[in-house]
Amino acid sequence: MSKKIGKILGIVVGNGIFALGLSAFSMPNHFLVGGATGIARSVQHFAHLDVSVTVAALNVVMFLLGFYILGKRFALTTIVSTLVFPVFLNQFLKIEAFSHLTNDRLLAALFGGMLTGLGLGIVMRLGGSTGGMDIPPLILNKKFRIPVAVSMYFFDIFILLSQMIFSNTEEILYGIMSVLLTSIVLNQVLVFGAGDVQVLIISREYERINEIIQKDLDRGSTFLPIQTGFEKLDQKAVLCVLPNREMSHLNHCVQEIDPKAFIIINGVREVRGRGFTLDKHLV
Structure with a gap:
């Protein structure tokens, strides 16, 4: 129970840092955000609706x-972010001091990108999800086998392009820099830049652990x-190798089966084969 509470608190903190980066640096300077x-x-911009209200509505629908x-199971990993992120964003946007932390747009782009990347990284490293636009790529992957990375990039590009219509050149350039920095920091938080991890588990309960990996996680x-x-x-x-x-x-799951299990975790730079670069359902 204490571990679960600690994980939930960590996800809440991650969402707070994420919201702070947006409300204190990116949004006051009208940078592009994803x-x-x-x-x-x-x-x-087009319908004059409050940002936090729109975010809350999108999060609930997603x-x-x-x-x-x-x-x-997936819903349980997103419910915390779905509830707390719009609240953090709304409250931080109301704090006048946050919108005047710096008048230097370069500093704002740097710190905005770092904070949002750090917040997102904390949430994802704890096994949570930020909800929102994380969900459509996962749905497309499940229904149509479209790679998550491909659809996620497509959605991000579309969202950024939609903001370019009403943004000036500096806002666009600083926004792109901030988004790129967010991605870099996020990757560093997630197992030091690796997209996937290689796990070696030594336990007398290897049969039960293998069954969990195969049936529960649907991994090879x-x-x-x-x-x-x-x-x-x-x-x-x-x-096994998994995201x-x-x-x-x-x-x-491993700790529940065998608290004494020896687990070695390594970040991997590239994985090829079924389930990664090939459809895992190929015969």
């Missing part, structure tokens, strides 16, 4: 879609024959 906040900026299509795994150094026991280690956002869930 995700649901970027859509909300466009809606505010949460319901995620719950219906992706299932209860490999048995490696080993002999333990102290007791000289012949057994098998479980090797870093699923690492928290795997770690929790």
Whole structure:
């Protein structure tokens, strides 16, 4: 229970940092921003609706879609962000001092990008999701096997382009720089820049752990024959590669099965094969 509470608090803190970066640096300077906040900026410009209200409405709609299509487990990872992020954003936008932290647009772009990247990284590293525009790419991947990265880039480009219509040249350039910096910081927080992780698990309960990986996480795994150094026991280690956002869930499952399990986690730069560069349903 204490671990779950700590994870929830961490996700709340991550959302707070994310909202602070947007409300204190990016939005006061009218920089381009991605995700649901970027859509909300466009809606505010054309329909004059409050940004935090639009973000909250989008998050709720996306949460319901995620719950219906992706299932209860995914919905539970997004509900905290769905509820707390619009609240943080609304409250921070009301604090006048935050909109005047710096008059230097370069500093604003740098710190805005770093804070939003840090906030997003904390949330995703804890196994959570920021909800909002994270959900459509996952739905497209499940229904049509479109790679998440491809559809996510498409949505981000569309959202950024929609803001360029009413932004001047400096706002566009600084916004692009801030978005790129967000991506860099986010990647550094997530297992030091690796998009996926390689996990080696040594446990006497390797059969049960392998079953969890295969059925619960829907990931491939490999048995490696080993002999333990102290007791000289012949057994098998479980090797698998999975996205870093699923690492928290795997770690929790392994600890429930065998609290004494030995887990080695390495960031990987590139993964090729079924389930990554090839459709995992190919025969």
